[in-house]
Amino acid sequence: MVRVVIADDQALLRASFRMLIESAEDLEVVGEAGDGVEAVEVVTRTGADVVLMDVRMPRLDGIGATRELRGKGARVLILTTFDLDEYVYGALRAGASGFLLKDTRPADLLSAIRLVARGEALLAPSVTRRLIGEFARMPGPGKRPTPLDGVTEREREVLVLIARGLSNAEIAERLVLSPATIKTHIGRLLAKLHARDRAQLVIAAYESGLITPSR
Known part of the structure; x- marks a missing residue:
């Protein structure tokens, strides 16, 4: 069972999410929170696997709570109604593994929970576009790039394709390698870059200067 905590300052939304999640046999809601401080407390107490985190909450917002839960x-x-630029980059830098809008279809939300629980990252298409736009606005030459020490040329190729949104299967086809080999390369990238998932690998690719929005 995937244990889920729902953090949202609207009780009605929490109830709706609970009903949806508990309709799935492999998902279980183990707690709810009405603000970021409570979210951190509930997740710590329950040992939840996944947190559905609203962005705009009292006392501590979703980004701050995500940062507190890192590690x-x-x-x-x-989950938010707003796909605003400031939230996308901030949430991913804080350690979020996924970013979806609240108008996501119920079946897609359940799939997203399972995906994130498995250690994958998930971004809505509109969010990916805004993330790239955010990097485009960041200072370029004057900004110290994130180093890619120890990353091989083949791993750099894989990292570029991850940042462009390709799946493991698509990367394997592009590089004429087996999916198992790609999975091995990704595992090494995660270790070398101290990244938790694909979302953080995307950030590393941009912050290192390996890929830019114009390329």
Whole structure:
């Protein structure tokens, strides 16, 4: 069972999400929170696997709560009505593994929870476009790039394709390698770049200067 915590300041939305999640046999809601501080407390107490995290909450917003939860085992799936630029980059830098809008279809939301629980990253297409736009606005030459020390040329190729949104199967086809080999390369990238998932690999690719929005 995937253990889920729902963090949203609207009780009606929490109830709706609970009903949806508990309709799935492999998902279980183990707690709810009405603000970011409570979310951190509930996740810490329950040992949840995934947190559905609203962005705009009192006391501590979703980004701050995500930052507090980093390294505690739970993976954060940000859910918000607003696909604003400031939230996308901030949430991913804080350690979120996914970012979806609240108008996501129910079946897609359940799939997203399972995906994030498995350690994958998930971004809505509109969010990916805004993320790239955010990098485009960041200072270029004057900004110190994130180093890619120890990353091989083949791993750099894989990292570029991850940043462009390709799946493992698509990367394997592009590089004429087996999916198992691609999975091995990704595992090494995660270790070398101290990244938790694909979302953080995307950030590393842009922050290192390996890929830019214009390329």
